[in-house]
Amino acid sequence: MNEVKLFTDKKVIVEMTGNRTLHGKLMDVGDDLIVLFHQQQYLYIPLAHVHHLKADLMSGNDANGNQPAELPAEYQIEQITVAKMLNKAKGLFVEIHVSGNKPMSGYLTGILNDYIVVASPVYGPICVSLQHLKWLIPHPPSHAPYSPNIGTLSAQHSLNPLSQSFEAQCKQAEGQMVVFDIGGHSEKIGFIKKINSGIVDFADANGNSTFLNIGHVKTLYAPVHG
Numbered sequence: 001m002n003e004v005k006l007f008t009d010k011k012v013i014v015e016m017t018g019n020r021t022l023h024g025k026l027m028d029v030g031d032d033l034i035v036l037f038h039q040q041q042y043l044y045i046p047l048a049h050v051h052h053l054k055a056d057l058m059s060g061n062d063a064n065g066n067q068p069a070e071l072p073a074e075y076q077i078e079q080i081t082v083a084k085m086l087n088k089a090k091g092l093f094v095e096i097h098v099s100g101n102k103p104m105s106g107y108l109t110g111i112l113n114d115y116i117v118v119a120s121p122v123y124g125p126i127c128v129s130l131q132h133l134k135w136l137i138p139h140p141p142s143h144a145p146y147s148p149n150i151g152t153l154s155a156q157h158s159l160n161p162l163s164q165s166f167e168a169q170c171k172q173a174e175g176q177m178v179v180f181d182i183g184g185h186s187e188k189i190g191f192i193k194k195i196n197s198g199i200v201d202f203a204d205a206n207g208n209s210t211f212l213n214i215g216h217v218k219t220l221y222a223p224v225h226g
Contacts, residue, residue, distance in 0.1 A: 004053060005029045011056040012036070016134060017049040018099060023056055027071050030080035035071065036135075042071065044085050045135040072140070082130070086111050089138035093145050094118065097134040098218045099184045104128070105145065108138075115166040121145065123221055126182060129166045132218040167214050171195045179221040180212070188212070 007026045014022045014036060022045075024038035034050065036043045070076070077084050090111060095103045096118060104126065110117030115129050139145075163169040173192050180188040180202070193201040193209065200212040 004034070007053065007055060011059050012053055013056045014045070014053050015051045016045070017051065018134065020134070023059070026053075028075075028080055030082075030084075033080065033082050033085065035075070035080070041137050042075070043135045043137055044082075046082055046130075046133060048131075049134050075138075083111075085136070085138075086116065089136065092141060093139045093143050095137040095139070096128060097136075098128060098132050099134070099181070102183045103137075104183055104219075110162055112162060112166075112169075113164045115169065117162065123182065124223075125221075127166065127169050127220040129218055131166075131215070166217075166220070167195065167198065170200065170214060170217070170220050173220065173222045176222055179223075181218045182221045184218060 004026075008029060010026060012024065012026045014024075014034070016022060022036060022038050022043070024036040024043070026034060027037050027042065028035040032048070033044055033046050034053070036045060074088055075085065077088070086108070090108050092108060093105065094108045095105045097103050104118060104120065106118040106120035106126065108116060109119045109125065114131065115127050116133070118126050118128055120126055163172060170192070174195060175192065177189075177191055180190075188202065188210075190205070190210075191203040193203050195201070195214065198214045200214055200217070202210045202212050204210065
């Protein structure tokens with residue numbers, strides 16, 4: 001970890017899970033994440049998805065107008081971690097990346113043992129497995145997406161009660177129509193017949209069962225009826 005900290009305040013290239021490559025300025029290094037200033041935004045990236053990091057020798061490391069002076073004050077935390085960052089971002093409008101090139105946006109409303117809940121203005125609450133969270137971009141409290149009342153509308157859609165684990169939350173949806181991995185390349189729409197020992201018996205529109213390893217399920221969306 002100390003070796004990675006040597007790159008702080010320098011331009012770097014980060015190779016990520018999913019064959020993603022990010023270029024930016026390394027702003028901070030914590031026990032289990034890094035903070036990268038990339039395309040005018042702060043990306044909070046869990047180290048679990050960083051395959052390797054190296055100096056960006058082609059772009060140089062001179063400061064310029066596109067480089068920030070420092071992290072936002074609320075994220076200047078000694079030994080920043082994923083847990084501390086999420087708690088600071090709770091209630092804020094965030095952009096998260098789980099897979100592919102399609103970000104997911106909404107208000108961070110819940111932080112559980114191994115997943116978070118993001119209230120999307122379009123869909124409502126979506127459960128996101130932290131195991132698959134590639135990075136998160138928190139927006140400042142003053143940020144009002146789309147319309148000033150979107151935050152109020154999103155907050156009205158909540159999941160109660162919330163289970164402490166992602167698998168248990170999925171199990172709550174047994175017997176319901178759900179969407180797994182919403183917005184991803186392999187979005188799965190169907191009916192949860194049963195979840196047992198980490199395996200989901202998932203029926204498609206034709207009633208055919210597919211058995212999914214819940215460890216590879218990235219997000220859960222259970223449409224709210226009524």
